[in-house]
Amino acid sequence: MDIANSSQRIGKHKFKISNFLQYLLLIILALIVIGPFLLGLWTSFLPTSSITKGSLAGSLTFDNYVTAVQTxxxxxxxxxxxxxxxxxxxxxxxxxxxxxxxxxxxxxxxxxxxxxxxxxxxxxxxxxxxxxxxxxxxxxxxxxxxxxxxxxxxxxxxxxxxxxxxxxxxxxxxxxxxxxxxxxxxxxxxxxxxxxxxxxxxxxxxxxxxxxxxxxxxxxxxxxxxxxxxxxxxxxxxxxxxxxxxxxxxxxxxxxxxxxxxxxxxxxxxxxxxxxxxxxxx
Amino acid sequence: MLKSFDNKALEELNDSNASENERAKKGLKKRSDFGYAVLFLGPSLLLLGVFVFYPMIKTLYMSLFLTNNFGQTTIFVGLKNYTSLLTSASFLASLSSTFIYVIGVMVLTIVLGLALAVFANQKLKGIQFFRTIFSSTMGVSVSVAAIFFLFVFNPTTGLLNQMAGLLHLPQLNWMTDPNLAMITVIVSTVWMNLGFTFLVLFGALQAVPRSLYDAADIEGASKSYQLFKITIPMISPSLFFVGIVTLIGAFKSFGLIDLMTAGGPNNATNLLVYRIYQDAFLNGNYSQASTESIVLTIIIAVMTIIQFKVLEKRVNY
Missing domain, CATH: 1.10.3720.10 (MetI-like)
Structure with missing residues (x-):
């Protein structure tokens, strides 16, 4: 009984690890697929000055959208x-x-x-x-x-x-x-x-x-x-x-x-x- | 795209003839609906005539002549345009770039599309979310994809070189090195193809009976064994379908080339359709562009016929 129990527990544990790996893989694949889009979305909220400096950090703003629509x-x-x-x-x-x-x-x-x-x-x-x-x-x-x-x-x-x-x-x-x-x-x-x-x-x-x-x-x-x-x-x-x-x-x-x-x-x-x-x- | 309907169509053409005979046997009046046929079919036939059949014949005709700057035919030269084209080093270079591009795009699209489909075909919580993401590139049009990837591959501000800089790896001139530029357009094309390929292959995977995998699990077959011995054989018609659709699409690639490299650097990405466009609309060399168009048509027609023939036989399971 004990043996059966512990092997079951090992089985469950194993299942969780493989589940985790599967999610990790799915997330990596998902990031590859939407990476270019996310990057574009992110930069669309950055001031061009920080983009051209090669920086992906900066204060987020809607300015780009306003300029795009207006000009x-x-x-x-x-x-x-x-x-x-x-x-x-x-x-x-x-x-x-x-x-x-x-x-x-x-x-x-x-x-x-x-x-x-x-x-x-x-x-x-x-x-x-x-x-x-x-x-x-x-x-x-x-x-x-x-x-x-x-x-x-x-x-x-x-x-x-x-x-x-x-x-x-x-x-x-x-x-x-x-x-x-x-x-x-x-x-x-x-x-x-x-x-x-x-x-x-x-x-x-x-x-x-x-x-x-x-x-x-x-x-x-x-x-x-x-x-x-x-x-x-x-x-x-x-x-x-x-x-x-x-x-x-x-x-x-x-x-x-x-x-x-x-x-x-x-x-x-x-x-x-x-x-x-x-x-x-x- | 989606040309596999034809093989079904071919098959069922016979079926429909059979049912027609049945109807005739049943004693239904067999009259001609010619007047209705004109009304129902006329508009489509007219449009196809003006915008598909006529231009094809005209292109063939122009390829046998020399043309002036206005695209008017001047001197009949027979097949001379073809012989000079097929011995022209720059055209052969363009043709070989096209083949490299097409093969690269097809192989990567199928491998990655299959990977996405296999991983999305699991029973996990929230898997629907991943499926939606995997299909999403189908909704991204060519100009948008080009902008995204121009930014990813941009030599100074681009993500790739930024990351390379952080990791102290060499920063590559993705857009100005001929070989790298080819990789750039291949990667961008594959990315655009992924959504469609995923949807088709995933749909095919879902139709594979689960019992096959259960049986393999009981016998202790490994996952990779299952992939190569169950999954791939079972979905081979769909693999063939996306393969050839991707191939045909890649031969016709234009937008990404125009937006990302304009055929350069040094003609490294001057693929067939881009060359046709350059010769006709930038250089005014209509006879050469027409000759190249016929070469393109032959390639696509051969692909399409192979597709018809193979899918007709349904690819062995």
């Missing part, structure tokens, strides 16, 4: 990013879901051919197509507008596939029933298909929003004024101008910019997880 268009950049990303997200979800509907519920000649055509576009990197695309939007007089950052991205093969997979899971009975009840394709699409695939639609929306927000090359090429610059192109602009050495203010702007996407990520994480794993794990 730079960072809030305008944010507004622009929101406008572009929201319209793009709505558009992509709408157009992709319509295309996906056609691939699942409509019968027409050449459906498979067009489907493979969509499939093929996923092999073509946008980065390799910027030259003609730039010329196209230039000839359409779209340079330096919101439209230039919205129109080319209102649909995507990726989104169409993702929704097609989801629509395929809708029971065929539902379609048959709706045919019997005389629902048109538009009614079936709007009142049955979309509500049925809500989760996938939200996943696509979150994904679409984040990728639009993170778009860098295209907004940088196609916008020249702060009136339309998104945060990515805007922060580049701020970096390249004289504010470059004002580390405190640059950090404050970076923090202002990162907060909305972090919130969206944490709120949308649930959807992301289920959506991502639909694709990769089976």
């Amino acid at each position: 730079t268009p960072v809030l305008r950049y944010l507004l622009n990013s929101f406008i572009v990303s929201i319209i793009r997200t709505v558009g992509e979800v709408l157009l992709c879901s319509m295309a996906a509907y056609a691939f699942v519920f409509l019968k027409f000649k050449g459906r498979n051919f067009i489907f493979y055509l969509f499939l093929a576009t996923m092999m073509l990197p946008f980065e390799a197509e910027v030259i003609p695309n730039f010329m196209t939007v230039k000839s359409m007089n779209l340079l330096n507008t919101y439209s230039v950052m919205i129109i080319p991205f209102l649909t995507s093969a990726f989104g169409t596939f993702m929704l097609r997979q989801s629509f395929l899971q809708i029971p065929t009975d539902l379609k048959e029933e709706s045919d019997v009840e005389g629902l048109s394709h538009f009614q079936f699409y709007w009142h049955v298909v979309l509500p049925y695939s809500k989760i996938t639609l939200l996943t696509l929306a979150a994904y679409s929003f984040l990728s639009s927000w993170n778009e860098y090359l295209w907004p940088m090429l196609t916008t020249f004024s702060d009136q339309y610059r998104t945060v990515q192109a805007g922060l580049r602009q701020m970096q390249s101008t004289e504010t470059f050495n004002n580390w405190g203010m640059i950090m404050a702007s970076a923090v202002i910019v990162v907060i909305p996407t972090l919130i969206i990520l944490f709120v949308g994480q649930h959807f992301f997880k289920s959506g991502l794993n639909d694709g990769s794990v089976k």
Whole structure:
């Protein structure tokens, strides 16, 4: 009995040590992951004078934020990013879901051919197509507008596939029933298909929003004024101008910019997880 | 990103044809919905035509010509742009930097992402907090990440050299030494990739039946044995998926390069897409940029096809 007891105690003790080590490791990993962010957050509250001296100590202040908001268009950049990303997200979800509907519920000649055509576009990197695309939007007089950052991205093969997979899971009975009840394709699409695939639609929306927000090359090429610059192109602009050495203010702007996407990520994480794993794990 | 939906799509294309046949058998009217198809599919097809298919053909076309400063084609030269590009020392150097960068990014992203996923897949109090942190870099956009890392690697005020100074270690010129600059951009890219990679691999780990580990525990198998004999084989489809997505993403890297090194120092980080951008938009050499774009397209297309083929077979368990 004594032996049993003591061995149990040793077991418990051991468990605590391994638990402690596990937490230690997790904390180290967590610090590596958010280290750069924490450093940025911390310096955003320091006066630039102490940052440039290489000191991470100093009296904490909101000055950098005040300067960033008052002397730079960072809030305008944010507004622009929101406008572009929201319209793009709505558009992509709408157009992709319509295309996906056609691939699942409509019968027409050449459906498979067009489907493979969509499939093929996923092999073509946008980065390799910027030259003609730039010329196209230039000839359409779209340079330096919101439209230039919205129109080319209102649909995507990726989104169409993702929704097609989801629509395929809708029971065929539902379609048959709706045919019997005389629902048109538009009614079936709007009142049955979309509500049925809500989760996938939200996943696509979150994904679409984040990728639009993170778009860098295209907004940088196609916008020249702060009136339309998104945060990515805007922060580049701020970096390249004289504010470059004002580390405190640059950090404050970076923090202002990162907060909305972090919130969206944490709120949308649930959807992301289920959506991502639909694709990769089976 | 997330291109693994296609293999499923391919498979289920056959399924949907089958169900279509079923419906036909059931005696449902088999009519053509051509008018509806135009309405539902038309907008997407139009956009893809204008902004994906046309530019691809146009790029290919331009790569066979010489161009003037306005990007207009002048003289047909056939494949000459390709032969001169593939024998150009500076392009080959850029291509080899790209490969070094891409391999470095992929290996580190997978190893670190897997480590995060394995450690987050434990039953511990407060583990959800760590999971949230591990996924957080997915919400950090490229310009913000660049600012953070420019500060970390800054030679005078940066964290790394400050710490090196405190520990009496040599302070390194992270941004001005060609090799170190490559490391700098690789590290920053890997950091940005971690959140996404973690989410995918963690999701895959959660789907591995616990009973496998319990059985291994009973038989006294070590943790590392379990990692290599259970965990990695079980999640190999997801590992392959994030691997190839990371690879494709790395080949297309532009933002961090533009913000952190601008291709320098001494072209050490002049990766493929940055070179395309320089040739087209800074040097006005559109035919060369188009030729490079086609090289990039071939690389990405080959990767994507491999991805389709392998994921179609689902990677052996």
